[in-house]
Amino acid sequence: MDNLFVRINTIFEWIMKFAGTNLLWVLFNFPIVYLTMSLLFVENTSQAMMIMITIAVLAPFIFFPATIAMFGVVRKWVMKDDVSLMRFYWKYYKENYKASMIGGLIISLLWVIIGFDYYYFQTSIPLVSYIFILLLICLFVFTVYFCANTVHTEAKLKQSMRNAFVLAIVNPIFSFGIAIINIAILYISIQYLTFLLPFFSGSLIAFISFLGYYKVFNQVVALQEPETIN
Template identity: 35%
Template sequence: MEFRGVMGGLYKISEWIMRLSVINLLWMLCSIPVFFFGFMGLVSPSPDGLKAMLPIIAVLTPFTLFPATSAMFAVARKWVTGEEDVPLLKTFFRGYKENYKQSMVGGIFFVIIFVIISVNYFFYLKQGSSLKLLAVLFIAFTVIIIISLFNFFSIMVHLHMKIFQILKNSILISIGNPINSIVLLLCNGAILYICVTKFNFFLVVFFMGSIMATFSFWQFNRSFTKLQIKQQELEEKELQKLEEAEAEDEANPDDAVEDETENRNSSVSLHKNDEKNRE
């Protein structure tokens, strides 16, 4: 039975609420170790409680959070590309299984990069005023890596590439398309801020991850589609030029024969000159 009007709109809204909340819950369940130690660090009475948990979280993230996030992006890809009625559980765990290895390797790479950036940032922050400027540079690196992280998941679930190509293209897209990168960062930052500060527990548990994944893939797919259209237009122009050149050759066959004869004569004369020089 299909609802129309106000009832149809309410039904659509409730359906999307259900989809987003189910995927977000699955994402959190598959990432329980990371969220558990993160929560323990936040509620710890010690001021350095979260810092003490960071090494454990860094080790667990590539093996739990990254595969779960790739599965969530796989479902978001289905939604954005028009397959809204896909089975949620089956699609999520299929994406988890198919992308586990690549997401794990990518997770190790990004964790190492974040560790290197953090160590250098705090090191230069404690130095003199001239070296403190380098700390700002590492903040810029962090922004690029965060944007690349969203593009990494979108590329992995959308295109069949090797892990090195996915990592390279995620960074290149982030740097080469600054406007979309800024929009992606600001919108996801706004979603994160609202979920954490305004309705902290409810939105984080039921909607934060799935909304960010859906928006991130929508933004990526929009940019990727534009790039494909431009590439197709360039290919069509090149094909049109080739067709026009072939049509001109067919329309003027005598000129083509004369040009070919001149080329042959010139090559023969050069050959004779070479023989004379040898003699």
């Protein structure tokens, strides 16, 4: 009976961790959350494009710092460290703001370019658009690995982006699997279980992504010993 209560308590602790972190992430992303919700009520394509462009402009300054801070908290869980949510979230937010902003500018530009190409070819040459779907999946993996590497290593921005690229391609099947799982979580959250969006979706995706990154990172480090990639 005692073991049962311990397990139930552990489950509730993890639920609170995910929910608290996700709510904090949503709060720091409020302008982008508001604009994203506005997409549900647009009346034409031009309005949707204007909102998406605004989101892309704001992402480096809001989304990436908030997301990398969330990855910092999630990393502590994986490392089995006890953390004060508010204190460590704010700590990672401040410490990594510049790197996350500059990295976010580069990555956001890539998302805009590939996303625009996908939209263009989807309407003109649908078969070619599948290539850009694959590129978007690869970019998703690169993005989450960049967020994870930023908080896990002390590498400079250029090296951190290089690490993220190397780790994304060193085990492509595993990385592709991580992307598909995360996309499935996002799809289910949007289409069927919308209550997950404010409470669990972001933190769950960050947790799964960091676990995947950490596994690949350790594999590469083991192969390169005594030389490391950070």
